Amino acid sequence: xxxxxxxxxxxxxxxxxxxxxxxxxxxxxxxxxxxxxxxxxxxxxxxxxxxxxxxxxxxxxxxxxxxxxxxxxxxxxxxxxxxxxxxxxxxxxxxxxxxxxxxxxxxxxxxxxxxxxxxxxxxxxxxxxxxxxxxxxxxxxxxxxxxxxxxxxxxxxxxxxxxxxxxxxxxxxxxxxxxxxxxxxxxxxxxxxxxxxxxxxxxxxxxxxxxxxxxxxxxxxxxxxxxxxxxxxxxxxxxxxxxx
Amino acid sequence: xxxxxxxxxxxxxxxxxxxxxxxxxxxxxxxxxxxxxxxxxxxxxxxxxxxxxxxxxxxxxxxxxxxxxxxxxxxxxxxxxxxxxxxxxxxxxxxxxxxxxxxxxxxxxxxxxxxxxxxxxxxxxxxxxxxxxxxxxxxxxxxxxxxxxxxxxxxxxxxxxxxxxxxxxxxxxxxxxxxxxxxxxxxxxxxxxxxxxxxxxxxxxxxxxxxxxxxxxxxxxxxxxxxxxxxxxxxxxxxxxxxxxxxxxxxxx
Numbered sequence: 001x002x003x004x005x006x007x008x009x010x011x012x013x014x015x016x017x018x019x020x021x022x023x024x025x026x027x028x029x030x031x032x033x034x035x036x037x038x039x040x041x042x043x044x045x046x047x048x049x050x051x052x053x054x055x056x057x058x059x060x061x062x063x064x065x066x067x068x069x070x071x072x073x074x075x076x077x078x079x080x081x082x083x084x085x086x087x088x089x090x091x092x093x094x095x096x097x098x099x100x101x102x103x104x105x106x107x108x109x110x111x112x113x114x115x116x117x118x119x120x121x122x123x124x125x126x127x128x129x130x131x132x133x134x135x136x137x138x139x140x141x142x143x144x145x146x147x148x149x150x151x152x153x154x155x156x157x158x159x160x161x162x163x164x165x166x167x168x169x170x171x172x173x174x175x176x177x178x179x180x181x182x183x184x185x186x187x188x189x190x191x192x193x194x195x196x197x198x199x200x201x202x203x204x205x206x207x208x209x210x211x212x213x214x215x216x217x218x219x220x221x222x223x224x225x226x227x228x229x230x231x232x233x234x235x236x237x238x239x240x241x242x243x244x
Numbered sequence: 245x246x247x248x249x250x251x252x253x254x255x256x257x258x259x260x261x262x263x264x265x266x267x268x269x270x271x272x273x274x275x276x277x278x279x280x281x282x283x284x285x286x287x288x289x290x291x292x293x294x295x296x297x298x299x300x301x302x303x304x305x306x307x308x309x310x311x312x313x314x315x316x317x318x319x320x321x322x323x324x325x326x327x328x329x330x331x332x333x334x335x336x337x338x339x340x341x342x343x344x345x346x347x348x349x350x351x352x353x354x355x356x357x358x359x360x361x362x363x364x365x366x367x368x369x370x371x372x373x374x375x376x377x378x379x380x381x382x383x384x385x386x387x388x389x390x391x392x393x394x395x396x397x398x399x400x401x402x403x404x405x406x407x408x409x410x411x412x413x414x415x416x417x418x419x420x421x422x423x424x425x426x427x428x429x430x431x432x433x434x435x436x437x438x439x440x441x442x443x444x445x446x447x448x449x450x451x452x453x454x455x456x457x458x459x460x461x462x463x464x465x466x467x468x469x470x471x472x473x474x475x476x477x478x479x480x481x482x483x484x485x486x487x488x489x490x491x492x493x494x495x496x497x
Contacts, residue, residue: 010337010340025359090480093483094480097433097478098434098472098475099433101437102438105464105468106468177346178346181345188351192442215354215355215358216355
């Protein structure tokens with residue numbers, strides 16, 4: 001119950017802040033929350049929006065699949081294989097600290113304009129946080145659990161199913177939550193430069209046309225989408241932590 | 245295995261990779277229009293750095309990142325100190341903090357440009373927004389771990405709230421504060437360079453996108469290498485610093 005009150009308070013705070021910013025910046029620069037909602041509703045009624053949305057969703061789905069599969073397998077490899085971990089974890093941390101947009105020209109040269117570049121860009125953003133959280137999860141498995149599995153004579157598959165996966169799952173979920181949003185922003189950024197389609201491209205044209213209402217609606221849609229996905233993943237995350 | 249050996253092997257792998265690129269370029273598998281051979285990139289970088297052509301951009305990016313970091317630390321620590329005192333507020337805001345990094349912050353850049361104009365301010369704001377929540381969360385973490393006896397001591401000495409914060413709580417929470425500072429620095433560099441790349445008038449990110457749009461490989465690749473080397477080494481220094489502080493406090497072996 002109190003959880004709902006907190007949610008309401010936070011939402012109220014966001015709206016108040018937004019309204020205040022609007023009053024400060026004026027009609028020229030911003031739209032009020034109400035007007036943005038109306039513009040968003042109008043935008044979502046157009047076929048243009050949905051065709052761009054589908055385009056982005058497709059690229060994002062590919063990128064997320066690659067980021068999750070790649071991130072987790074990289075994490076499992078570096079987490080379990082001691083020497084590889086010692087060697088390459090610092091490289092991964094280093095890669096995570098690079099502003100990846102600057103690698104954009106390289107991605108474009110490698111993949112050309114279009115879907116593959118967007119996907120590669122999204123995956124590039126998503127892999128490091130997912131891999132790093134998986135490595136952390138593997139490192140935090142309590143050795144006594146693995147010993148117990150050995151004592152009980154579990155085979156590789158049974159060991160993975162009964163001991164390892166339940167032990168690492170909650171922490172990996174945290175990484176997935178972060179990975180989801182950075183993959184989304186990576187895909188959108190890819191579209192802003194490398195595409196003639198998608199919400200990122202729509203955002204870029206809106207900037208060019210100084211269409212404030214469209215910029216705000218798109219930012220609103222993207223943020224809402226990311227926050228809702230994160231809230232769902234957070235709930236799953238908490239449930240998993242309670243279960244194991 | 246010893247740390248120095250690992251560094252050596254990592255160095256060799258990196259050299260091998262660069263060597264491979266060099267060979268691929270030499271045999272025309274990667275044509276020079278796509279990418280110049282690594283030795284050319286390095287000599288171009290040295291030449292450009294020596295000529296001072298990038299000085300303005302470097303100074304601009306560094307000062308923006310520094311302003312963003314300072315703002316994130318000041319706002320973050322102040323906010324955390326206040327939030328820590330009000331119990332209900334913290335529980336309500338926890339929700340915001342745990343979803344903050346799910347918000348695509350860079351997506352707000354166009355809006356910030358519309359609000360503040362095409363100055364340095366929008367990219368400073370992006371750097372700040374990336375960093376300040378991390379500072380709040382780590383500071384709260386640190387404040388939670390201040391031993392109760394120290395707080396009692398402050399009370400017996402009749403310290404004011406400001407004195408307590410300055411003399412007791414902030415020093416006791418220092419290791420956590422510093423990991424917040426580390427995150428603020430790393431995030432603000434990423435935020436500033438990325439937003440400059442999107443749209444700006446100067447800065448390293450802008451120079452890369454400008455060179456890219458003009459097919460100016462002789463400038464673009466050295467700049468990319470510069471940004472990578474810079475952000476990786478800043479991060480490495482910060483990590484080492486954090487580990488040393490943690491060891492001194494007996495938090496890590």
